[in-house]
Amino acid sequence: MPAAIALARQLSDADNKGIRLDSASLTEPGTPAEAFAVQRETLALNGWLTAGYKVAIRPDGSSVSAPMAHITHASTSGTAGFDRPAVDALEVEICFVLGKDLAPRNTPYTRETLLDHVAAIYSGVEFLGHRLDDGSRSPALLFLADRLGNAGYVLGEELPAKVTEPGQTYPLTITINGDAVFEGPGKHPNNDPVAAFLLFANALTEPVAKGRIITTGSLCGAIPTPPRAAIAISGFTTLTVTAASTRED
Template identity: 25%
Template sequence: MMDMDKLGECILAARLDGKMPAQTEHWFGSTDIDDAYNVQNIVLGEIGRRRNTKVIGRKVGCTNQSARDLLGLDGPFHGALLSDTAMASPARIARSDYPFIVLEPEFALRLGKPLGPESAPHTAESVAGAVDAVLPALEIVSSCHTDWTRTGPALVIADNGSSYGWVHGAPVTDWDVDSLMNAEVTLHVDGEQIATGNAGNVDGGPLGVLAWLADRVLLPAGAIVSTGTTTSVHFGDRGERVEARFGKFGEVSVEIV
């Protein structure tokens, strides 16, 4: 990827100054993943400075084949969860605040112990003991690019993995591996069930996704990792109330106004 600074400027102009869509067509189709993460770090640093927000954890995207098919990618990627766009359920968001809204029901894992590449390779079994709570969540996915389904992996990654918000339920500390890895999930719009899924819909289950991330990123104690959509995604619109139900792990809802 060329002109990393320029790409970062284009994304930040869209994200922070409302200059949507970002003028990023020049980079469409790039697969330079290392450079993309460098741009992501630049973008996150400037967002943190200007919005006085901090990274509270990570999101992992494209952790199942349906999500990879939607974006034309061949593997997962990661971005950051930010304190100023994390909301407790029930939440209310404005449709006008986002280029578009895609809602993804996800299991999030809160770490009681640090994890990172220095002790790689990790497995689902080896990371389980580091998790002190499971949270039900809806990730709010959007994009500053003109057509996020054809940008290629680099632009998705550079735009913080298309993560624009995160709604969470109460942390569940009384959990076990079997109940998490076999948990069922349903997605509802205005009370009508529109999709079903389960924790096994993400690669290796939520703990497998955490292991993939811990092989690549330093995760401090207290970090939250949202592990990818467990059902088909929902393109949200104004006037809807969207709810995800995670069985014993609780519920999370968002109203779009």
């Protein structure tokens, strides 16, 4: 545990200062459990509450996840601001808001029983803010300890349930400071927004509380953002976000 605390302090300091650490100088956790311990300790050091989780499927088919602390809700007019010391990129996503506590269970969740725990489905923008010099190319367990690069999330507008059906593409255009940076269609990396959520639910060891959000993958990949970014999203959803970062590369 002392190693987890030390790494959490280093990552926390980098997060709050908007700097990147030399991955080679850090001690990589030995197991996923140790990396998850670093995640929890980083949040605890700052008094940040876990407001949601980003979840994904590893190449070996297992679940991987990271807590998200900084979540902003767009206004009724579809606008929001997002400001963190480190903001490097954005991902447009589909997310789930839990309407019931999601608890570990002996009988696995099915798609139907899992979605019964969902109160609403929203569009969202995940912001990435890497605390490691190689970002997602850093050693796997070090990147996991860095909360998979998550900086925060903007919750957009409520969407119809049909957006979670497998095999879809999503009309999507993204502009940053007036320049088009993505022109659809958007596509989920697992071809199904629910797949990683279901795997995550069936790997739980402790409950996830009602009201938390679960987001499962980018429809557009990771799109770099400048320190000041006026972001306009249109297509399957409409959202305008002004993002700011103090990072100095």
